[in-house]
Amino acid sequence: MTEAATxxxxxxxxxxxxxxxxLTAVDVEYRGLSDDRRxxxxxxxxxxxxxxxTRRxxxxxxxxxLRGRSAVPVPIVELPDGRVFPVDDPTGHAAVGAALGRQVTIAPEVDVPHHDEGPVSLITTAALGRLAELTGEPVExxxxxxxxxxxxPGTGFPEDDWLGRDLRVGADLVLRPQARQTRCVMIDQPQGDLPEHGALLRTVAEHHGMTFGLWATVVRPGQVAVGDPLVVLPAGRRES
Incomplete structure (x- = not known):
C-alpha cells in the first residue's frame, strides 16, 4: 500500500x-529546483x-x-532599503557588502553545489504540528x-519513515530521500516578517537529534506544483 500526501x-x-x-510550480532537475541556490x-x-x-x-x-528574486537574465538582490541589483552587478556587490559590513561578491555555482546537504529539501505539516506541541506556539x-x-495529517515525524522509499510527486517527478536534514541557528534567527524565535534549535536538538525534515536526490526530473499529490512508494520499490 502507498501513502499519499499533498x-x-x-x-x-x-x-x-x-x-x-x-512559487506555484517549478521544474525540478537532477541538481534540484531550477535555479535554486544557484x-x-x-x-x-x-x-x-x-x-x-564550517569548512565551506x-x-x-x-x-x-536581503532577498533574492528570480529574473532574466540573472536573479536580483533586494536590499532592506528597497534598492535592487542584478547579482552580477559589481555596484550591487558593494551595496550588499556595505549592508553586511564586509567585503563580498555574489558568484554563481561552478563545480560544487551550493546546497548544504542535498538537492531538494522537504518538511511536513505533521512535523510542524509536533514542534508546535513542543514549543506551545505555531511554527512557521x-x-x-x-x-x-x-x-x-496528524503530528509527529512521518517523513522519517520515508528514508529508503521513493517519492512520486505529481505526474513525473521522483525523489529519493537520503537523510534527515541537520539544522543550525538560522531557524531561530529573524527573517522577513518573522521575529527571532530562540527556542526552535534547542527543541529540535532535544527531541529530534538536531534534525528536521529530509533532503532528497532526484531520480526522475519533472515539474512540481502546489496541490500535487506526493505518493510514498512501498519499501523496496525503486523508480527510474
Missing part, C-alpha cells in the same frame, strides 16, 4: 542564505555566506535581511527554508 508550498532561494520566493554571497577567500561557520561556509549576520514553515512543504 504539496502545499514551494520555495526557491535564487541566492543561497538570503530570503527567497514562493548563486551565493562569497567572502574574498571563497567561503559561502551562511548562518554557520562563513557565518554572515544580516543575510536574512519559512523558518526551515525547505523547498517543499508537504501536507500530512
Amino acid at each position: 504539496v502545499v508550498e514551494i520555495r526557491r532561494f535564487p541566492v543561497k542564505s538570503l530570503l527567497g520566493e514562493r 548563486w551565493a554571497v562569497r567572502d574574498p577567500d571563497g567561503k559561502l555566506g551562511s548562518g554557520k561557520n 561556509f562563513r557565518r554572515m549576520p544580516g543575510l536574512l535581511d 514553515p519559512a523558518r526551515f527554508r525547505a523547498n517543499l512543504l508537504v501536507d500530512v
Whole structure:
C-alpha cells in the first residue's frame, strides 16, 4: 500500500542564505529546483555566506535581511532599503557588502553545489504540528527554508519513515530521500516578517537529534506544483 500526501508550498532561494520566493510550480532537475541556490554571497577567500561557520561556509549576520528574486537574465538582490541589483552587478556587490559590513561578491555555482546537504529539501505539516506541541506556539514553515512543504495529517515525524522509499510527486517527478536534514541557528534567527524565535534549535536538538525534515536526490526530473499529490512508494520499490 502507498501513502499519499499533498504539496502545499514551494520555495526557491535564487541566492543561497538570503530570503527567497514562493512559487506555484517549478521544474525540478537532477541538481534540484531550477535555479535554486544557484548563486551565493562569497567572502574574498571563497567561503559561502551562511548562518554557520564550517569548512565551506562563513557565518554572515544580516543575510536574512536581503532577498533574492528570480529574473532574466540573472536573479536580483533586494536590499532592506528597497534598492535592487542584478547579482552580477559589481555596484550591487558593494551595496550588499556595505549592508553586511564586509567585503563580498555574489558568484554563481561552478563545480560544487551550493546546497548544504542535498538537492531538494522537504518538511511536513505533521512535523510542524509536533514542534508546535513542543514549543506551545505555531511554527512557521519559512523558518526551515525547505523547498517543499508537504501536507500530512496528524503530528509527529512521518517523513522519517520515508528514508529508503521513493517519492512520486505529481505526474513525473521522483525523489529519493537520503537523510534527515541537520539544522543550525538560522531557524531561530529573524527573517522577513518573522521575529527571532530562540527556542526552535534547542527543541529540535532535544527531541529530534538536531534534525528536521529530509533532503532528497532526484531520480526522475519533472515539474512540481502546489496541490500535487506526493505518493510514498512501498519499501523496496525503486523508480527510474
